[in-house]
Amino acid sequence: MTDRMPAxxxxxxxxxxxxxxxxxxxxxxLRDLGLTSVRGTCGIGIxxxxxxxxxxxxxxxxxxxxxxxxxxxxxxxxxxxxxNGALDEVQERxxxxxxxxxxxCIPAMVLMVRAYLDGTEDPTxxxxxxxxxxxxxxxxxxxxVLEALEALIPEDPV
Amino acid sequence: xxxxxxxxxxxxxxxxxxxxxPMTIDQxxxxxxxxxxxxxPVPHGLIRSIETSxxxxxxxxxxxxxxxxLAELGVDPYYGGLRNxxxxxxxxxxxxxxxxxxxxxxxxxxQAEEAAGWIDVDFEELPFVTDAREAMTPEAPPIHDExxxxxxxxxxxxxxxxxxxxxxxxxxxxAEYTSPPASHVPMEPHVALARFEGDVLEVWxxxxxxxxxxxxxxxxxxxPDERLRIKTFNLGGGYGAKGGVKIEPLVACAALAAGxxxxxVLTRPEVFNTxxxxxxxxxxxxxxxxxxxxxxxxxxxxxxAGAYAVSSPLGAGQAMTRASGxxxxxxxxxxxxxxxxxxxxxxxxRGAMTSQLCWAYEQQMDDIAxxxxxxxxxxxxxxxxxxxxxxxxxxxxxxxxxxxxxDDVTEAIWSRGPADPAPAGRARGRGVAVMIKSTLxxxxxxxxxRLDDDGMLTAFCATVEMGQGAGTTLMQMxxxxxxxxxxxxxxxxxxxxxxxxxTTTASSRATFSMGAxxxxxxxxxxxxxxxxxxxxxxxxxxxxxxxxxxVFRAAAPERAVSYADLLREAELPALEVEGVFxxxxxxxxxxxxxxxxxxxxxxxxxxxxxxxxxxxxxGKIEVLxxxxxxxxxRVISPTRVRQQNEGNIIFGLGQALFEELVYDxxxxxxPNLSDYMIPSxxxxxxxxxxxxxxxxxxxxxxxxVGEMTIPCIAPAIGNALFAATGVRIHDLPMTPERVLRxxxxxxxxx
Numbered sequence: 019m020t021d022r023m024p025a026x027x028x029x030x031x032x033x034x035x036x037x038x039x040x041x042x043x044x045x046x047x048l049r050d051l052g053l054t055s056v057r058g059t060c061g062i063g064i065x066x067x068x069x070x071x072x073x074x075x076x077x078x079x080x081x082x083x084x085x086x087x088x089x090x091x092x093x094x095x096x097x098x099x100x101x102n103g104a105l106d107e108v109q110e111r112x113x114x115x116x117x118x119x120x121x122x123c124i125p126a127m128v129l130m131v132r133a134y135l136d137g138t139e140d141p142t143x144x145x146x147x148x149x150x151x152x153x154x155x156x157x158x159x160x161x162x163v164l165e166a167l168e169a170l171i172p173e174d175p176v
Numbered sequence: 177x178x179x180x181x182x183x184x185x186x187x188x189x190x191x192x193x194x195x196x197x198p199m200t201i202d203q204x205x206x207x208x209x210x211x212x213x214x215x216x217p218v219p220h221g222l223i224r225s226i227e228t229s230x231x232x233x234x235x236x237x238x239x240x241x242x243x244x245x246l247a248e249l250g251v252d253p254y255y256g257g258l259r260n261x262x263x264x265x266x267x268x269x270x271x272x273x274x275x276x277x278x279x280x281x282x283x284x285x286x287q288a289e290e291a292a293g294w295i296d297v298d299f300e301e302l303p304f305v306t307d308a309r310e311a312m313t314p315e316a317p318p319i320h321d322e323x324x325x326x327x328x329x330x331x332x333x334x335x336x337x338x339x340x341x342x343x344x345x346x347x348x349x350x351a352e353y354t355s356p357p358a359s360h361v362p363m364e365p366h367v368a369l370a371r372f373e374g375d376v377l378e379v380w381x382x383x384x385x386x387x388x389x390x391x392x393x394x395x396x397x398x399x400p401d402e403r404l405r406i407k408t409f410n411l412g413g414g415y416g417a418k419g420g421v422k423i424e425p426l427v428a429c430a431a432l433a434a435g436x437x438x439x440x441v442l443t444r445p446e447v448f449n450t451x452x453x454x455x456x457x458x459x460x461x462x463x464x465x466x467x468x469x470x471x472x473x474x475x476x477x478x479x480x481a482g483a484y485a486v487s488s489p490l491g492a493g494q495a496m497t498r499a500s501g502x503x504x505x506x507x508x509x510x511x512x513x514x515x516x517x518x519x520x521x522x523x524x525x526r527g528a529m530t531s532q533l534c535w536a537y538e539q540q541m542d543d544i545a546x547x548x549x550x551x552x553x554x555x556x557x558x559x560x561x562x563x564x565x566x567x568x569x570x571x572x573x574x575x576x577x578x579x580x581x582x583d584d585v586t587e588a589i590w591s592r593g594p595a596d597p598a599p600a601g602r603a604r605g606r607g608v609a610v611m612i613k614s615t616l617x618x619x620x621x622x623x624x625x626r627l628d629d630d631g632m633l634t635a636f637c638a639t640v641e642m643g644q645g646a647g648t649t650l651m652q653m654x655x656x657x658x659x660x661x662x663x664x665x666x667x668x669x670x671x672x673x674x675x676x677x678x679t680t681t682a683s684s685r686a687t688f689s690m691g692a693x694x695x696x697x698x699x700x701x702x703x704x705x706x707x708x709x710x711x712x713x714x715x716x717x718x719x720x721x722x723x724x725x726x727v728f729r730a731a732a733p734e735r736a737v738s739y740a741d742l743l744r745e746a747e748l749p750a751l752e753v754e755g756v757f758x759x760x761x762x763x764x765x766x767x768x769x770x771x772x773x774x775x776x777x778x779x780x781x782x783x784x785x786x787x788x789x790x791x792x793x794x795g796k797i798e799v800l801x802x803x804x805x806x807x808x809x810r811v812i813s814p815t816r817v818r819q820q821n822e823g824n825i826i827f828g829l830g831q832a833l834f835e836e837l838v839y840d841x842x843x844x845x846x847p848n849l850s851d852y853m854i855p856s857x858x859x860x861x862x863x864x865x866x867x868x869x870x871x872x873x874x875x876x877x878x879x880x881v882g883e884m885t886i887p888c889i890a891p892a893i894g895n896a897l898f899a900a901t902g903v904r905i906h907d908l909p910m911t912p913e914r915v916l917r918x919x920x921x922x923x924x925x926x
Contacts, residue, residue, distance in 0.1 A: 041286075054202040055195020057412070059363045060444050060849035067363055095195045109193050116185055116815050118192040119823060120643025122363040122412030125195035151858045154849070156361050156413050157643050158826030159819060160857040161864055 025088055029053070030097030044070065044079040044087055048094060055095035055125035059154075066153035069126035070094050076133040095125030098132065108132050108170060115166040119157035127153045127163060131170070143167045179656035181812045186648045198669070200382040200409045201367045205437035208369065209238050211430045212288035213440070214278040214295045215449065216270035219518040219842030220304035220317060223268055223277070227296040231280055234294060236287035239433040242278045243267035249432055255392050255425050259328075259485035261320055262521070264396070264425045270299070271319055271483035272518050273843050274449030276426060281434035304518035304842045308480035309457055311515040319483065319516040326516040328481035329489030331496045331763075333510040333771030335568045341472025341507025345463025348472075349544050353460065353536035354907045357480060357837040358453040358830075359847075360525055361854050364412020365447045368427040371437035378405045379428055382412070384419045385680035386638050386670045392421040393428055406672045411642035415827070416524030417451050418642075419682045420486060448847030452837060453525035454491065454514070455480040456532035458499075460540050463507075468548055468555040472507040475499040477533065481514040482521035488514035493763040494614055495529035497775040500568050501537040502578050502612035503559040508568045510771070518842055524682055526827060527886035530613045535908060538609035538891035542898055552895065553586050556610060567779075570772040575877065577781055577807045578610055580869045585785035588803035588865055598900075601792050604800070605900025608785040609888035614776030615880065616683035617762035622676035623693040625658065625701055627751045631725050631740035633660040635697075638670040638678035639690045644882060645816040646686045652812055653691045653878075657698035659722030660739070676754060684780060684880025687812065689757045691878050697755025702727075704751055708742040778877055781807040781869075782884030784825065786861070788896040795916030797833060797893060799861040806884030808868040809876040817881050821866035824886040830855045832890035834909050 022037040029051070038047055045068045048056045056079055059067040063078040070079045071093035098106035105113065108131045118124045127150060134149040135141050146167045155163070191197045228240045243265040246253040256262045266277045278295050282288035303317040310316055311326040319326050342348065368381035377397060383389050386406045393404055411418060423440055431438045442450065456479050463472035477495055481488035496512035525531075545555040560578040567573050589606055598604040624636040635654045641647040647667055655662040668674065678690060702722050709727045713720075718731030728736035743751060761774035787801035804821045811817050834853055838845050846852045868881065890908060898904050903918040 054199075057195075057201070057364070059365070062444075062848060062850055064849045065363070099194055105190070105194070109190075112193045113185075113189045116189070116819070118186075118189070118643075119645075119819055120363070120411060120413045121192035121195075121197060122199070124193055128193065147857055151856050154363070154854055154856055156363055156415070156827065156854060157819075158823035158855070158860075160826060160860050161822050162819065163857065 025084065027088060027092060028090065029092045030094060038084045040083070040085055042084045044082050044084045047084040048079060053094045053096055057122055057126070064152070066130065067123045067126050069129050069153065071129055071133055074133060074136055076130050093129070095128060098128065106132065108135070111166040111170040115162050115169060117159060117162040117166040119159045123153060123155045131167065141171050143171050143173060146171060181652055181656060183814050184648060184652055184662065185815065186645050187651065197410045199364060199412055200380055201364055201412070201441060203369055203380055203409065205369050205371050205439070208437040208439050209281050209283055209434055210285040210288045211427060211438050211440035212280050212285070212292040213276045213426070213446065214292050214297065216266065216273055216275045216277050218270060218299050218301050219273045219306070220302040220319070221270050221299035222302065223266060223270065224298040224300050226278055228278065231291040231294040234287065234291035236283035237280060237291045238283070238436065239281040239430065240278065240295070241265060241429060241433050246429060249429060251429055251432070252396050255396060255421055256485055257388060257420050257487060258489045262484040264429055272520055274446070274520065275483065279426065279430055281430050281438055306517050306519050306839045306842055308455065308478050308515040308517055311517045312478070319518065323516065328485050328514040328516045329492040330513040331493040331771065332769065333496050333508060333568060334769070335570065335772065336507035338472055338474060338507050338509040342463050344471040346466045347547070348461065348463045349540060349547070350461045351540055351543070352906060353458045353539065355456045355532040355535055356908060357455040357519065357522065358525070358835045359448050359837055359852060360415040360417035360451070361849070362413030362415060362417050365442040365444065366418065366423050366450060367441040368423050369437065369439045370428040370431040372431060376403050376405055377428060379424055380407045380409070381424050382418055383408055383422070383424065384411065384414045384640050384642065384682055386640065386672055387677050388420050388680055389424045390672050392425060396425045396428065404672070408640050408670045411640055414642040415526040416528060416682065419524045419680060422450055444849065445847040448844060448852070449520055451486065452482065452520045452522050454488070454522040454529065454532065458533060458536040460536050462540060462544065464544055464548070466548060468545065468550045468558050470503055470505050470559050473500045473505050474509045477510070477512040479514040479529070480519065480522060481516050482519045483516060484521040486521045486523035488522065490763055491529045495533060496771060497569055497614050498530050498612060499533045501534070502561050502610050502781065504561050504565045505568060519839060520844060526824065527883040530611060531828070531831065531887040531890065534609060534611040534887035535890050535894070538888070539894045539904065542607070542895040543904065553582065553608060556582055556608070560610065569766065569775045571774055573779070575778060575809070575871065577869045581781055581783035581805045581807060582608070582610060584805040584867045584869065585783045585803045589785040589787055589801055595787060598789055603790050603792060603900040604787065605896040605898070606785065606787045607892045607895025607899055608783065609891040609895065610783040611887040613780040613883065613887065615685050615688070615778065615780060616679065617775065617777045618759045619679040619685060619689060621678045621689040621693040621757045623690060623697045623755045624676050625697045625753050627660070627701060627739055627743065629740055629743035629749055631664055631738060633658060633665050635665060635667045635694060636675040637667065637690050637694070638672065638675040639686045640670055640681040642681065644820065645813060646681065649687055649812050649816060650690055650694060654694050654698070657695045658701055660725050664725060684882035686880065688878050688880050689759070692757035693755045695755065696757065697753045700753040700755065701751065704753065705739055705742060708746050709737055712737040778879065780879065780884055782888055784885050784888035784892045786892045786896050788893055788900065790897060790900050790915065792919060795912035795914070795919060797897065797910060797915065799829065799893065801863045802861040804866045804885035804888070806868055806881045807879055808881050809871050809879040811868050811870055812878065817868045818866050820881045821868070821885050822864055824883060825864065825889050826855050826860050828886040828889035829859060832893050832909060834911055836909055
């Protein structure tokens, strides 16, 4: 069970050589690599705080084995920040709209919105809200998140 | 002079969004091992034996501990804030399913978990009780030998003369209301690290009250202050779950036994097994005049304390003072009790010991209004407390703004005229609720300010940042009170080696109490600076001003001298001052027979109104429109006040509509986020707004705003449901099934 083997992961655009075991979950591998914006809460893929992007799709890293993701493009919140510290547009709107309280769940929400925008031809606020249905926030900062979405996705005037 | 405050965003907004803020769960100690806890599968039982030898031989294992072996460590094995009744690991018996029985320390988490599976505990099962009212009966199994009748705290209040009250009443109303156990669900689990560094025990923990942890561990290990260091980081949610002392004694004992630094992160089921909300049964009897004036009220409140006392002995008393609501009632009789049961211990829970009561008195208020043909808003107006009124504790009320709160919330919801007609198969209705809550009294906050000779100021305080924005709010207050620009101020994370005493970050007290301590320290700092500045201030004309990190006379601003220059001239590398806030009175000072006295340094006030739509085919409730309001005294940050008011409503929607911990045969059957749901972004009211009422006084108390709307949301919805359908729900949560059953029962009856 604890047999370690070398693994080559593609994380935030960089090749990362590490050691994993067959039973390691992606959440713990990423956190052990210092990517602590990826956070565990429920452990069963329900709450969304461990969301990461794999080949552009948002998945729960707490219920997927690291070994399955060798060679795939893994993106965490850290990877959305540009080389000179520039924030991603989604991150910018969250900051501007105070869309955070304790913030434990927020990096994952940002990734979920990023995946929705990248994977949708005509994004809408309602669509983004639906996409966030599985990203839980116990502080209840959803109204500010909705305001960030409204700033991010200008709705066509009807 | 009254300070001005700008609405400054949280200073670490960027790091909060990117995930870079430091949290306890991100911390590591060099060379640390990992702890895994073995928990009881039975709700109540004697421990016959624990077989640990196989586990101790497993790879990577450094230590195995049981309740019996704690004695060999030379520690005090019991802890608890009010009653010292909770063992670090179960000793001789277990009192709830999920209680910690043994622990393993190993090099890796996987090794610790593997070894924990080899620990074999032999239990002799005992009869158990999970319901607090059953726990009061003579047949109930005793849970703690030293506490007969499973009594975990019983209080009484006698105000006026209840028999006179009944005689004055034209009508008397009687009903019972219940709230189930619920869970806080902070997204970050409980996590703590501990090590013995030289002769100092160092504990880093996700806790709301570093000094409660400090006090507890002093006792566990018999250490003096200088050998005990508690640090906290940004909390990933608290809501009461991380108040007091939780896993810290266990983690510190593990570090002692293993002889190395250790870390424990609870799994989600373990978080559910650590602390919950008090289930409650409230029996309410109210006497009124035909004009709606309340003349008498009797409350019998029974709270489920779970297996250990935690804060319940005090909480039952706090509940007593809040039980009759924000109303002027001359004759009041209240019995409030908490009882031990074989369930998860319960304690502070956002809106603690208030939501359960507000659910009762605010729903009964609407029943009374309906029966007497009085408008629900009008009947409240006739009874709400005003300044100078006598409260049920005999206190003269001051700073009372219930009328304004009622105006705020009802105007927001009712001002649009009659409710739009509901679509076919649905019904719409509006409801309102108002609440009163005491704050923790007495309590103490200390702050230490250090001004360096480069003009930078550091405020050391043990207030914990858990998303409420206390860090930034206290920086704003520090800036306003000292005259140092906010960008030159730092508030380090709490560390008991640096930050002086603070009771806790709870009970909506941080901004009020720590703010007052900082104000006191700032006054001393300014006195010292004024002394140093004397020769610079050649005129005595005009008021002394402290602004922009300089001091000057209002009449001669051109002679302003900077704090940094003053310190350098005096060859002082730094100036240090300490400030204190201490409130007096509180539950322990009330008359034990009558509950009369000063229960709270001031009273929290909140209100909520809603408009809902009910699906008559499914019983599902949707909140269309909601407005919450609190009394804030003085608003420091409108953004953060709004986030508290609206966040409270969203948090409380869960307990109103679907949250409930379910026990079957003494087992908690839904300790996970699949079977215990919390509100998502799809569950929130279609339109949610809020407001804060401020004082018109020149220098008002700054009131905390952390839990002013949560108690009101459930009864406001309950009242809206009654307005929409004529159906009254007495038991939370208002699930579709429960609503549908009530609708059908009414149909069958008519």
